[in-house]
Amino acid sequence: MARAAARPRAAIVGGVRTPFCKAGTDLRDLDVLDLAHAASVELLARLELDPRQVDAVVFGNVVRPVKYHNLAREVVLSAGLPRSVPAWTVSLACASACRALTDAVAEVERSYAHAVLAGGSESLSNLPLGYQPRLARVVAATAQARSLPARVQTLATLRPADLLPEAPAIAETSTGLTMGQSAELMARENGIGRQAQDAFALRSHQRAAAAWDDGRLAQEVAPVYVAIDGGRAVTQDNHIRRDTSAEKLAALPPVFDRAHGTVTAGNSSPLTDGAAAVLVLSEERARALGYAPRAFVRSYAYAAVDPAWQLLMGPAFAIPLALERAGVTLQDIDLVEMHEAFAAQVLSTLQALASREFAERELGRASPVGEIDPDRLNVAGGSIALGHPFGATGARLALSLANELERRDAQLGLLSVCAAGGVGCAIVLERV
Numbered sequence: 398m399a400r401a402a403a404r405p406r407a408a409i410v411g412g413v414r415t416p417f418c419k420a421g422t423d424l425r426d427l428d429v430l431d432l433a434h435a436a437s438v439e440l441l442a443r444l445e446l447d448p449r450q451v452d453a454v455v456f457g458n459v460v461r462p463v464k465y466h467n468l469a470r471e472v473v474l475s476a477g478l479p480r481s482v483p484a485w486t487v488s489l490a491c492a493s494a495c496r497a498l499t500d501a502v503a504e505v506e507r508s509y510a511h512a513v514l515a516g517g518s519e520s521l522s523n524l525p526l527g528y529q530p531r532l533a534r535v536v537a538a539t540a541q542a543r544s545l546p547a548r549v550q551t552l553a554t555l556r557p558a559d560l561l562p563e564a565p566a567i568a569e570t571s572t573g574l575t576m577g578q579s580a581e582l583m584a585r586e587n588g589i590g591r592q593a594q595d596a597f598a599l600r601s602h603q604r605a606a607a608a609w610d611d612g613r614l615a616q617e618v619a620p621v622y623v624a625i626d627g628g629r630a631v632t633q634d635n636h637i638r639r640d641t642s643a644e645k646l647a648a649l650p651p652v653f654d655r656a657h658g659t660v661t662a663g664n665s666s667p668l669t670d671g672a673a674a675v676l677v678l679s680e681e682r683a684r685a686l687g688y689a690p691r692a693f694v695r696s697y698a699y700a701a702v703d704p705a706w707q708l709l710m711g712p713a714f715a716i717p718l719a720l721e722r723a724g725v726t727l728q729d730i731d732l733v734e735m736h737e738a739f740a741a742q743v744l745s746t747l748q749a750l751a752s753r754e755f756a757e758r759e760l761g762r763a764s765p766v767g768e769i770d771p772d773r774l775n776v777a778g779g780s781i782a783l784g785h786p787f788g789a790t791g792a793r794l795a796l797s798l799a800n801e802l803e804r805r806d807a808q809l810g811l812l813s814v815c816a817a818g819g820v821g822c823a824i825v826l827e828r829v
Contacts, residue, residue: 405679407505407526409826412516413440414673415621416631423631424670425522426623429462430471432672433518437476440514440674444677448477448505450686452510454484456674457493457501457517459787463525468518478514490817493517493734495697495824499588502694506807511682516674519786531555535596541549559570569817571705575811576738576817577653579708581660582649584741586707588639589747591659594740595646598664598781604639605778612805617796636667636784641796664740669784673792675799692799692810692826696722704819709742711821712813713749714759717766719811719823722751727767730825731807735769736814737779746813747774776801790814795824 409684413436424432433456441448454526456469465471490498501513535555542548570573574582584594600641608614621631641663649660650664684692700714712735720727727750737743747769749755756762777797780790796814802810810826 398610398799405508405681406685407502407677407694408680409675409692409694409795409799410678410683410688410690411440411444412617412673412675412792412799413443413619414535414602414617414793414796415671416618417634417636417671417786417793418631418786419636419668420521420668420670422521423623423625423635424621425519426521426625427621427670429458429518429520430437430465430475432520432621432670433516433674434619435476435619436516436518436672436674437514439477440583440676444469444676444688446676449479450512451478451514452512453501453504454478454514455487455497456483456484456515457487457489457495457497457788457791458525459488459490459493459519460521461488462523472514473554488821489640489737489820490785490787491785492791492814492816492820492822493788494793495789495814495822496645497507498675498677498694498791499697499824502697505679506513508679511679513677515674515677516792517786517788517790518672519788520670521668521786522670539814546576550571564702569708572705574708577652577660577665578698579585579704580739580741581653581658583709583745587745589659589744589748591647593744594659594664595643597740597744598644598646599641601775601778602638602641602784604776605634605782606639608777609633609637610747614799617800618671634783636669637778637782642712654678660739660741664781666738666780666785669786670783671786671789673789673796674794675792677813691803692828695825695827697824698722699820702819704822706819707745708819709738709814709815710745710749711756711819713746713821715821715823716750716811716813717760718763719825720766725809725825727769730806730811731773732776732798732810733769733774734798734812735775736790736794737775737781738785738787739813740781742815746815791822795826798826802826
């Protein structure tokens, strides 16, 4: 039997994101497709890539718009790509763009595709509202009624409560708890105090501001043009608090447990609009087209925990698995990008990775996964400062990590994302 050929390596050759803006502000009039389109078109333009080179498109999205059943396919049709390009949309809560990226990697490594546009988009300013189930049934029955009296009689069965809109769920189906409530429980369970959470949040804002000032974030963000205020370009993330301080953060009230809680709006990521896209090529195709790979995807892993335990602890299980698959240890990693849903969640994960007890009890390991040097973690700020468009954050992390590895001439990077349902994702990038 002939041996299988070595699988192609999947390279990230470039990426672009829109500014990340708090929901209801600068990007409020753009829907999820507008944002995805903006990031995708700008990326192809910057790379000067012939759209006919793209073999597939994968996009992450969480809060699905009513009129787009397949956002990725709409990107194909709106961005001037060949209409023959297949496209699919994935949803894995906050790790949706990670799933889009690893789908792209799998396509390339299987040689099913040589060039895949991957990313994610979210417009939390424009939440789709649904009918109450009973209202939907009555409306359908009214449409089927054969006479006007029958239609009136059917409509008369409606109750006022049936007319209330139904918003997307924000709580875990299995526990009834929101992410914020779960973060509060994690803080309590792991002894993560308010002062530590606020200090972490402050650092996120300070580092994000510094990264904008020195141009690091400007290189990955493309302007988005909006019609509000007479028409203008939105050019920067708008949630970064340059003037915040430990004192200002300490003055904010807890949100999820007002009497005894430690999780506040200041040490949590905000609801955000935005999109991000990266181009994944096989190494052979990248070289043939004259692109220098920013980073290769060396490994990835997904893991999950019981949502009733510590909902956002999934990365503590996915990270060691991704490292093992890459054949490296945490000590080999030069830079880490960890999604900051809540400061309590990041600090709980860092504590778990450094804990021998956690390693023995939860991972079946004789030694801890390791400690992460704060100076190598989220060096340009994180989701607390930059914002968190659910479907796009994973692509933003990959883009920032690849850029920073290149800037520092570093070799290995790790990114991780926690997600609803107790899921965690980790991806190892390398530059060789």
